[in-house]
Amino acid sequence: MPTSTTKRDDILDSALTLFAERGFDATTIPMIATDAKVGAGTIYRYFANKEVLVNTLFQHYVTLFKEALEKDYPEGAGIREQFHHLFQGMIRFTNEHDHALYFIKTHTSAYFLDAESREQFGHLLMIFEDFFEVGKQHGHIRPLPSKALIAIIFGGFLQLYQLIRVGELEASAELLAGVEESCWDAVRHHS
Numbered sequence: 158m159p160t161s162t163t164k165r166d167d168i169l170d171s172a173l174t175l176f177a178e179r180g181f182d183a184t185t186i187p188m189i190a191t192d193a194k195v196g197a198g199t200i201y202r203y204f205a206n207k208e209v210l211v212n213t214l215f216q217h218y219v220t221l222f223k224e225a226l227e228k229d230y231p232e233g234a235g236i237r238e239q240f241h242h243l244f245q246g247m248i249r250f251t252n253e254h255d256h257a258l259y260f261i262k263t264h265t266s267a268y269f270l271d272a273e274s275r276e277q278f279g280h281l282l283m284i285f286e287d288f289f290e291v292g293k294q295h296g297h298i299r300p301l302p303s304k305a306l307i308a309i310i311f312g313g314f315l316q317l318y319q320l321i322r323v324g325e326l327e328a329s330a331e332l333l334a335g336v337e338e339s340c341w342d343a344v345r346h347h348s
Contacts, residue, residue, distance in 0.1 A: 164199055168195060168204075169217070170193070171189050172193075173214055173218070173256050173260055174256050177256035181207075181211055184207075186201075186207055208271075212274045215260075215274045216274050218260065219277045219278055221257070223277075223280060223281045226247075226281075228246070240341055243284070244314075251314075251318050259315060259318070262311060285307045286303040292344075296346055299345065300346070306344050309340070309344060310343075310344065
């Protein structure tokens, strides 16, 4: 999220970091309050409970991720250019919202997600599923289930960004281009 200007923003920023690093069950409202430098009661003024907080956060970042992928999507372009756009969207989103993609990925099947969160995540997945299905129909993408192809891309991408975050890799243009090409190579149909 942009620079925190309100207590609510501070709460959401702290919750994102803690949920991403510790998970939902290991994160408590007092931990979030301490990190956000607010009282626990302040959190309850904005969010009825921890489930409402995590669903608000999840929906917010899923929406931002979806917007990053859809913005200026090259509909009439070739499959490789469309893949480039999606991959670059993941990079932009991750650079703008530290922890957010990891938070989304680690909470997608969580028991506490409400119907709205699940629906919004379904819309996000449809961007990738539609891309892969069209690519398979035209013989450009491997004939694997779309969910498997998504796992290949997300798995590699998330691991890459974890290594960058802990300082084991530097996010150079050459590295990101090479990883994009490797991900493309992993999902494209080899004739």
